[in-house]
Amino acid sequence: MNGIKTKRQQAIEKHYKDLVGQFTPNHALAMNLVRAFLWGGAICTLGQCVSETGKTYLGLGQSETSAFTAIVMVFLGAFLTGLGQYDRIGKHAGAGSIVPITGFANSIVSAAMEFRREGLVLGVGARMFVIAGPVLVYGIGASVIVGVIAYLVGLF
Amino acid sequence: MSKRVGEGTVELTSRPRVAAWSSTVGKKEREGPLGISFDFTLGDDLLGQKTWELAEAAMLRDTVCRCMDKAGLEPEDADVLLSGDLINQIMAAHFCARELRVPMLGLYSACSTMSEALAIGGMLVDSGAARRAVCAVSSHFSTAERQFRTPLEQGGQRPASAQWTVTGAGATLLCGKDYAPDNAETVVSMRYATIGRVIDYAIKDMSNMGAVMAPAAADTLERHLLDIGRAADDYDEIITGDLGKVGRDLLLELLKEKGVKVDRNRVWDCGASIFSPEQDAHAGGSGCGCSAAVLNGHILGRLMKGEARRVVFMATGALLSATSVLQGETIPGVAHLVVLERDGE
CATH class of the missing domain: 3.40.47.40 (Stage V sporulation protein AD)
Incomplete structure (x- = not known):
């Protein structure tokens, strides 16, 4: 099965790959970048407003403000996902709505909704982190490594 | 028989x-x-x-x-x-x-x-x-x-x-x-079937199924025409399943390279036709239901009315699984072909 491809087959595949490149429409890269910038910026601005509100009007401290902002933004992302609106935003915003914390909420809630019918344990429970899981694993993993390095550097 | x-x-x-x-x-x-x-x-x-x-x-x-x-x-x-x-x-x-x-x-x-x-x-x-x-x-x-x-x-x-x-x-x-029941309209019959070979041109992109399936469609059509000694022009229409816009263009290009002469206007694709550009379906529709619904609505309807008399219906499939994609395998494609004709053709 582990095919040693003939030269001819390789040539066919190479040629076909070029053809496919020629006939496949390009993503509108510039437009997508602009949209992602604007949407991402808008979401972050909203986050900043929430943060300022917490600090100025609710009298929260630094770490409390961060937690407050995260809670509000995650709620908004989850809420819009539940209403079936977040995927519509995502269609235009691309990475602009995936990268902020609202996108993280969307990835968890959408998976939980999708697999609700397979039950609470094997459906929602098992599948909830199907998209967010890798982000958590490698995000937390990387932060531990960086933490250890920072600690070691701090020793000297 | x-x-x-x-x-x-x-x-x-x-x-x-x-x-x-x-x-x-x-x-x-x-x-x-x-x-x-x-x-x-x-x-x-x-x-x-x-x-x-x-x-x-x-x-x-x-x-x-x-x-x-x-x-x-x-x-x-x-x-x-x-x-x-x-x-x-x-x-x-x-x-x-x-x-x-x-x-x-x-x-x-x-x-x-x-x-x-x-x-x-x-x-x-x-x-x-x-x-x-x-x-x-x-x-x-x-x-x-x-x-x-x-x-x-x-x-x-x-x-x-x-x-x-x-x-x-x-x-x-x-x-x-x-x-056939007496009350049924039976002016249309099936004359030939060509079973497709599974063809893999090393495409891995799941979001470009047209590119995966086009080589299989070209292969099946070429073999069919060679087998029965017909030219593509002997058919009023050559209808593919769900190659979409990208796949249809690639099919025409591959046929040109193989030296199979086809009239571009007679080749159309169910997937590329089922949605309009405003419907935001990108390269078109896909899924078994796509070619099945178009065949059992538009195509057979046209054959019955005599708007087309002899057509090739060739649905195309991308043979991926969730497992094969995760394991980084390339995606094979297949196309099976049947010929539908009105009586007297």
């Missing part, structure tokens, strides 16, 4: 009759350019069921019943049901068959299942093994998305070459000459 012609084509000498057909689609498909040709539109794409999977099974079952009903028959009057869909272990087809109590052969060749079913059904009827065979396949946007892609509500972007899985089903009733 079925007779082998050339390397890979079967001639169905008794010419099994296409006695009845029926199609069902969702709302989005109904709003597309071919909308009026479908028999039935779903008001609620959950069909009052608990899950999307049960909804797809119910849609398929209803389509089979409507098809048999058009011929004035009950589902049990079919000797065999040939059916498939896109869900793991072809759940919709099996759950549909469990209610119909018709002997059933489950088929899977991704989006080319409709022409696979017709090819096998045609041979069964032609050989006398079945008096009547009903071929029915379905796909549902919401079952296919969760199977192959991401959750429905996840907010991401689809590339321009991506296709939209059609919510739809189609059923065709094939009858032996002496078994």
Whole structure:
């Protein structure tokens, strides 16, 4: 099965790959970048407003403000996902709505909704982190490594 | 009796009759350019069921019943049901068959299942093994998305070459000459079937299915024409399954390279035609239900009215699985071909 491809087959595949490149429409890269910038910026601005509100009007401290902002933004992302609106935003915003914390909420809630019918344990429970899981694993993993390095550097 | 012609084509000498057909689609498909040709539109794409999977099974079952009903028959009057869909272990087809109590052969060749079913059904009827065979396949946007892609509500972007899985089903009733019901319109029959070879040109991009399937379509069409000694121009129309806009262009280019002369205007694709550009389906529709619904609405309707007299129907399938994609494998494609003709051709 582990095919040693003939030269001819390789040539066919190479040629076909070029053809496919020629006939496949390009993503509108510039437009997508602009949209992602604007949407991402808008979401972050909203986050900043929430943060300022917490600090100025609710009298929260630094770490409390961060937690407050995260809670509000995650709620908004989850809420819009539940209403079936977040995927519509995502269609235009691309990475602009995936990268902020609202996108993280969307990835968890959408998976939980999708697999609700397979039950609470094997459906929602098992599948909830199907998209967010890798982000958590490698995000937390990387932060531990960086933490250890920072600690070691701090020793000297 | 079925007779082998050339390397890979079967001639169905008794010419099994296409006695009845029926199609069902969702709302989005109904709003597309071919909308009026479908028999039935779903008001609620959950069909009052608990899950999307049960909804797809119910849609398929209803389509089979409507098809048999058009011929004035009950589902049990079919000797065999040939059916498939896109869900793991072809759940919709099996759950549909469990209610119909018709002997059933489950088929899977991704989006080319409709022409696979017709090819096998045609041979069964032609050989006398079945008096009547009903071929029915379905796909549902919401079952296919969760199977192959991401959750429905996840907010991401689809590339321009991506296709939209059609919510739809189609059923065709094939009858032996002496078994077609009196009231059925039987001016259309099946004459040839060419079983496709599985072709892999090392494409890995799941969102460019047209590129995966085009080489298989080119291969099957070339072999078919060579086998029976016809030119592409002998057909009024050459209809592919769900290559989409990208795949159709690639098919034409590959045929040109192979030296197969085709008139571009006679080659059209169900997937590229089922949605309009405004419907935001990118390169077009896909899924077994796409070619099945278009065949059992638009195409057979045109054949019956005489707007086309002799056509090639070649559904195309991308043979990936969720496992093969994760393991980084390339995606093989396949295309099965059947020839549908009006009497007197």
